[in-house]
Amino acid sequence: MTLPIESVLPELAKAFPAARVVIEAPPGAGKSTQLPLFLLQQGVADDGLIVMLQPRRVAALNIAHYLAKQLGESVGEQVGYTVRGDSKRSKATQLLIITEGVLVRWLQDDPELSGIGTLIFDEFHERNLHSDLSLALVIDALPLRPDLNLLIMSATLPAESLKVWLENYCDKVQVLRSEGRSYPVEYHYRPPSHVTQWLTELPKVVVEAFAVAEKGVLVFLPGVYEIQKVAGELSQRLRPATLILPLHGRIPLQQQRQVLKATDEKRIILATNIAETSLTLDGIDVVVDSGRERRAQYLPQYGLSQLVTQRIAKASATQRAGRAGRQQAGQCFRLWSRSDEHGFAEYAPPDVATQDLSALMLDVLRWGSQVKQLAWFSQPEPGHCAAAIDFLTSTGLLEHGQLTSKARQLELGGSDPRVLLVASAAKQLSEKQQATMACILATIEEPQSSIKSVDLAERTRGHFQQRNQFALWQQRWRYWLNYFG
Template identity: 40%
Template sequence: MMQLPIDDILPQLLDTLSAHCNAVLVASPGAGKTTRVPLALLGSGWLKNQRIIMLEPRRLAARSAARFMAASLGEQVGETVGYRVRMDTRVGPGTVIEVVTEGVLTRMLQSDPALEGVGIVIFDEFHERHLHSDLGLALCLQTQAVLREDLRLLVMSATLAAEPVAALLGDAPVIVSEGRAFPVETIYAEGRAAGRLEDAAARTVMEAISRDEGDVLVFLPGAGEIRRLEGVLKGALSSQGEGVRVVPLYGSLSAEAQDSAVAASPQGERKIVLATSIAESSITVRGVRIVVDCGLSRVPRFSPRTGMTRLETVPVSVASADQRRGRAGREAPGICYRLWTEADHRQLQPESDPELLGSDLAPLALELAIWGIADPAELAWLTAPPAGAFAQACQLLRSLDALAADGKPTPHGAAMAALGMHPRLAHMVLAGDGLGFGAASCHLAALLSDRDPLRSSRSIDMRLRLEALHGGAPGAGLDEATGRRIAAEAREWMRAAGIRPHAGAERDAECCGILLAQAYPDRIAQRRGDGRFLLRSGRGAIVPELQPLSSAPYLVVADIEDAGADSRIMLAAPITLAEIERYCAGQLEWESHISWDRSALSVRARRKLLLGSLVLKEGPLSDADPERIMEALMGGIAEQGLDILPWTRQSRQLLERIRLMHVHNPDNWPDLTEATLLATMKDWLAPYIGGMRNASDLGRLNMTDIIASGLTWQSRQQLDEEVPTHLTVPSGSRIAIDYSDPTAPVLAVRLQELFGWQQTPHIAGGKLPITIHLLSPAHRPVQVTKDLASFWQQAYFEVKKDLKGRYPKHYWPDNPLEAMPTNRAKPRG
């Protein structure tokens, strides 16, 4: 067997694990840790015929590692060495080393928290910080602390800062293997590339294959860029004849396609592998001497604010860039072309963010609930789950009936967790089975778990995907391999859920909207015109192009890009109002809306059928609560002001007279200012407005009687005596007093009617002088006074000169105190 750098430290590692239960191994890329460490542990005395579980972040890496180790032993996979990945298990009764992917480890822990029969759990490539790696380590640490102090844990990484992990593992020993990588020359771009990413990559690849030897590994952010670059390269290579093959490598490819991409090229042939970050670590792509790195990675970003996840393209970290470069030096000296400048490289963050910080935490929250943990703080984490995202996840799980109000899992939640799929899809499968759509729900779950098989289609209609899966959409573009893989996954979930296949699968599309409403109840959307929709959460969404679903009254959105003012709907299915009422009945709420309509000056009583922010139905509320009607009416009066009430001169004067008495005697007279009246309407107005709804009804009120009803008989007598409504002046006229200013009541009277009135009259028990507005014969003010005697003695004669000239036919005596008052031009004579 070929000597590898990791072999030098294996004795130290074995001694450490004999003396300690936990350890951290840091080994450079290419050191051989993934395939040599598990085999080296087979003979350890502490293992005692127990199994070794090694966690690999990706299925491709898990299968490759198991096959390599089995071949090293001269065996087939499934004998001493086996693997368990989703939908593919190769283990036998004699299997000691099991290479598993992240979800599988979680299921093993949930079914057997003590991990009986397991001697050690190895976390490989821990630096990638996948959510399930962090979760698995946290659960294993609790298992070790509570149930299995003999259980050993080994964390292995190529680029991880070892100290925090060692501290988390109880100050575990750290072992370092320097590794042995062949030298790799690094070439940076001279400037930032203009135009499309794949065009810049294509130019670099074509230059590299003409100048350098070996196969090429190109790192791209996603499958879309891989497909576009594949087309560009095949066109560029077509003129060069045979000898160079372009192959994609990403997670949703079949196992056969992935294995083919990493296998060594036949003699005389070169290959260009277009890969996502799946090829960054754990696996060796045979024959690679050249790496072309675009420097970007696509990661999910979950928003607790919207409850949605969007894929975000971000620059790689320095650690990831170094991992990618190292792929060129696994088997011989190599070269790495970086499509960014050296200055840009200095701006990269040292390490990638843990997946746990930007992910939808619903799967983690459900796993913790099944484990018996309501608060993540009860476990030891390298990075704690964000509180906002975790609360959002628990809220979603409650809406899916997975968690009870106390945070404990329901029986339905336990059944969801057992399926090993996202809680949304698990709920859809179980609920769909109960509705008689079990097989359809599994087909739909398999489609939603994979990349969109019709991603080249402009249609967002999820029903087309189901029809294509069943061969009912000719020309839809679903390739045979993809269809087989998705169908196999659907069958696996049917088996896991105990659902039997059914005839007539081509009718699955008819229930697509109903099923999506089970998985995405928060994404039911209502059309608001022109391809624009309102989600149940209150957020806007838009169908990107005009198509049949643009005019659907209701949609259920399965995939959405949360960006901009309105999110972009990527996948959806229609649902009818009748289906919402039937299949989402427990989420609907009738709400009575009784409110004041300012434009109509009336109380409106309506009932609305609501689904979150969506108003599904609306109509008059015939049996509205009279108390609520009255409250709304008083609210309208408060909004409009007291002027909406039918005040007469008499009622307003009564109000003002009482206000005057309050100003001068606040202890014995009520406060009837507008602010107080508005605040106390329930006391003084409510008894009179029963059955009323609008301003027209209010017009029937007698405000004089209403205001007076608040006074005792004695108070009314005192009011009439001390604050009269009118005063009789010397001419005999009975003139109303204006009490609008409670500190200065006004008597407006023609000057000639006051001849002979020597003193200013007083009210309020003689305490308050009347302010007299003396008017001309044309009823225009000529003088204002509170001292009538002084007016007669000093100002009258000047006023007389002016008025006599303007009104010569009227009576202007020289001695007003002895003259006869008159309400005519001249006194009767």
């Protein structure tokens, strides 16, 4: 099957070596799958490892398995992956799918990125902290690697804006645009009777959507609480055997990958915005969009982050609706009125404008630079930078703008400095206390939604007792045990 991205691949090949290319391609174009395979199979990027960055772990694993399958191989041969705590690669690996935090650690250890010939920033429009930071560090290191091929791919951000920005730091920047591959999507607007009633009235819309779906329904919800509430309501409204599946970042990666596969049975997937991009969900022809998402909003005056449920941006609404038309004509039910869209922002703000920047600041300082000296597509929020400096100074990690010996003893690379400070202090505890602290730290990092107690000690006991069911929790628990050991 021919994919739209194939029309730009010959032109892309001409940009190598030392390619500086911005690729604008909507969902369904094949940029995450066909493009890296083209580079691999055609020998376009034979000057080193091809590394493609993904913003989410489940996307990295899913794409790696898909690409390996296209080659008739197992993951870890020509195509591998590396995410936090897990890696499958070998001497034969030529294409590696990684998460952006991994690249930050690699850059800190080896700014020249020895052995890597091509970097592909996929789904750059998601704009998480690691994507902006890793790209800023890569651009800063380009004088050391003028031969490095740099590709930035986005489904929604205008390519021209990225090109103009990148030309401040690179020569011969090119833009390539591809059409998407999608079928017509019919829109239905179902605004709630009152803005506060959207969650109460959403199950009724899902039942309506399920009745018209031929294959499956994908429902976008802000978070785990809403997923569980809607799942409970649907189980009462639909026949008992109806397949209702959750999809969010807290369920094990293997379970997430199983949800992505089509079944012969018509199903309902209740998902957070993890399903907006990168992932291909087979067997979906109807989308129900709550129009809401949950984001962390840092409050510098309190030194705390608050989870806020808010309206999505127009770009996200477009991405979500497109899921209904990836494989056939589809339908999208929206829990808002058409007139409400006038108040939607064009794009969601990047994480550097809304989140705690303490970990980012540590990485920048470890890099030997200052925030204002690096190349940012969006400048980090100055107030949040100031708050990060205050926090790092008050905890003894920063003195006169320089990292202290205490900071250099911490394992950095994107981890929350608060967690690292607790772990460092726990090294003075007894072996038994350290074992308990390993459980607590894993619970803080990978909380499981099925354990609802607000008491940390009780939650930690629950996680430990059910550890065989929680792969990510167990992974972090073993990491901290080794850290103390």
